[in-house]
Amino acid sequence: MSTFNNKVRPDLQTICEWIKPGSRVLDLGCGDGTLLAMLKKERDVNGYGLEIEISNIVKCVNANVNVIQADLNAGLSDFDDNTFSYVIMTQALQAVERPDRLLNDMLRIGSEGIVTFPNFGHIRSRLQLFFGGHMPVTKTLPSKWFNTQNIHLCTLQDFETLCADNKIKIVQRTVVDHNHRSSFLMKLFPNLFGEVAIYRIQRK
Amino acid sequence: MPDTLPENSVGLVTAQTMHFDVPLALACGRSFDNYDITYETYGELNSDHSNAILICHALSSDHHAAGYHSMEDRKPGWWETCIGPGKVIDTNHFFVVCMNNLGGCKGSTGPASTNPETNKPYGPDFPIVTVKDWVESQARFTDKLEIKTWLAIIGGSLGGMQVLQWNIDFPERIKHAAVIAAAPKLTAQNIGFNEVARQAIMHDVDFHDGRYYEHDTVPRRGLMLARMLGHITYLSDDAMREKFGRELRQGKISYGFDVDFQVESYLRYQGESFVDRFDANTYLLMTKALDYFDPAADFDDDLSKALSHAQANFLVISFSSDWRFAPERSREIVKALQNNNHDVSYAEVVVPHGHDAFLMPINDYLDVFGAWMGHLVKEVSS
Numbered sequence: 001m002s003t004f005n006n007k008v009r010p011d012l013q014t015i016c017e018w019i020k021p022g023s024r025v026l027d028l029g030c031g032d033g034t035l036l037a038m039l040k041k042e043r044d045v046n047g048y049g050l051e052i053e054i055s056n057i058v059k060c061v062n063a064n065v066n067v068i069q070a071d072l073n074a075g076l077s078d079f080d081d082n083t084f085s086y087v088i089m090t091q092a093l094q095a096v097e098r099p100d101r102l103l104n105d106m107l108r109i110g111s112e113g114i115v116t117f118p119n120f121g122h123i124r125s126r127l128q129l130f131f132g133g134h135m136p137v138t139k140t141l142p143s144k145w146f147n148t149q150n151i152h153l154c155t156l157q158d159f160e161t162l163c164a165d166n167k168i169k170i171v172q173r174t175v176v177d178h179n180h181r182s183s184f185l186m187k188l189f190p191n192l193f194g195e196v197a198i199y200r201i202q203r204k
Numbered sequence: 205m206p207d208t209l210p211e212n213s214v215g216l217v218t219a220q221t222m223h224f225d226v227p228l229a230l231a232c233g234r235s236f237d238n239y240d241i242t243y244e245t246y247g248e249l250n251s252d253h254s255n256a257i258l259i260c261h262a263l264s265s266d267h268h269a270a271g272y273h274s275m276e277d278r279k280p281g282w283w284e285t286c287i288g289p290g291k292v293i294d295t296n297h298f299f300v301v302c303m304n305n306l307g308g309c310k311g312s313t314g315p316a317s318t319n320p321e322t323n324k325p326y327g328p329d330f331p332i333v334t335v336k337d338w339v340e341s342q343a344r345f346t347d348k349l350e351i352k353t354w355l356a357i358i359g360g361s362l363g364g365m366q367v368l369q370w371n372i373d374f375p376e377r378i379k380h381a382a383v384i385a386a387a388p389k390l391t392a393q394n395i396g397f398n399e400v401a402r403q404a405i406m407h408d409v410d411f412h413d414g415r416y417y418e419h420d421t422v423p424r425r426g427l428m429l430a431r432m433l434g435h436i437t438y439l440s441d442d443a444m445r446e447k448f449g450r451e452l453r454q455g456k457i458s459y460g461f462d463v464d465f466q467v468e469s470y471l472r473y474q475g476e477s478f479v480d481r482f483d484a485n486t487y488l489l490m491t492k493a494l495d496y497f498d499p500a501a502d503f504d505d506d507l508s509k510a511l512s513h514a515q516a517n518f519l520v521i522s523f524s525s526d527w528r529f530a531p532e533r534s535r536e537i538v539k540a541l542q543n544n545n546h547d548v549s550y551a552e553v554v555v556p557h558g559h560d561a562f563l564m565p566i567n568d569y570l571d572v573f574g575a576w577m578g579h580l581v582k583e584v585s586s
Binding site for chain 2: 048058064065067068069070
């Protein structure tokens, strides 16, 4: 599910720092299982990844990560209410059919949600659209408009509005660039200079 | 018949039979005082008996899971795709065991065996055996092999049901469990198909209430019909369309009831060849075992509760076009396991082949299965 440049995952280290040791974690769109393997090793979590691509299922099994083949667009009805400490979704929000429903489902299953997505409000995207007159193609968003899986791109502002409308509380927000660096400018103007947004959310 | 045996085959194998004389009480209330279990093994058991894998067979198969009985054999064992040196279930590393279940017709005590009380074949007097009974008999067999814990128990379809039952009845004796194209219980539609198959057999004039051995006949037509029906349900609509379409056998229709279409010819062939290798009473028994399987029934109809004591690391696999044991049924198993926080991975392989896909060399399927088995190889090699 992840359409993000796989070589650079600036969001994973931050997530790892946020997770309490020994937690039960569900990772939506877990890709090759990198995050879960990392959380298992460094945070002693147990849990499952959901993934749609069979090639990634094979990689997860190879990495000894519990993975369940599932389509996030089909919903999460196989999971009961309040059964996970964290439900994580990295770089998949923008690729699902109904991000709003999935966010609500995440907080039905888990006590806390962690969401990361590429910020479409980043200055490079804005400049390309404004001066170039074309849909942005950047390091974090490398596909063209017609072949991208990112069908619901949003900015930090869009995401926060969606949370407010759905009574979702933002517990913590971090923005980083594609090298996992943060800067003074990013802190001051996150929606303009943050390339990747990382949020901790809870039910209000 | 092969001139030479393929290098990645276990080669020529011989079945063995083990006799049991400790009474086995069955779910139906009856019991066996004595019975035989026929089985095959492939690969070598290591010194601490930690590399043993039990294969559980499905409705119409038996203990002959891999290799050839003679150079004259037309086909190898039923899971040659997966079992052999260098294959997914690698006999270079594992000691693989497959036994013919009680009630079978390939050597283990079954309806054609002599009933010691009457000195005639059991026929319809053979007790109904359940998946739970089989697992109990398999556990006793395990004791005789001096295997304390199975490294893995693996099964497809009805075999997958036995794997589940093992995890309920003997959780401490299994380290890894693979449940392929299975279900936690049959649907009404599934039981319906089984009932039609049974009626076909029982209404054959040669059935003689199951005592056809004594009449020196075989309910050929009934068993053939049962198999033809079953075969349709093991394939998908797409698979049949792709394989046969509306292709005509003679190039034109005959305006009669002889075989016109290739699919008719194929089904008749499948049905007829099945009659030569399978016993009608065994078919009746196996379908009943399938129908009765519902381990959650003893746990308030809660499969999660039934599997709460499982300790194994699970792999569950289903096939997208399998409508007899649909992916939804496998997901019920996965849900019950994840409710208990058990280790489980699940793959839903996209294929057009239907239920029979679990016997076929399908890349995605073997890749996932192989990746999972790879950890077992490491476990026995370390």
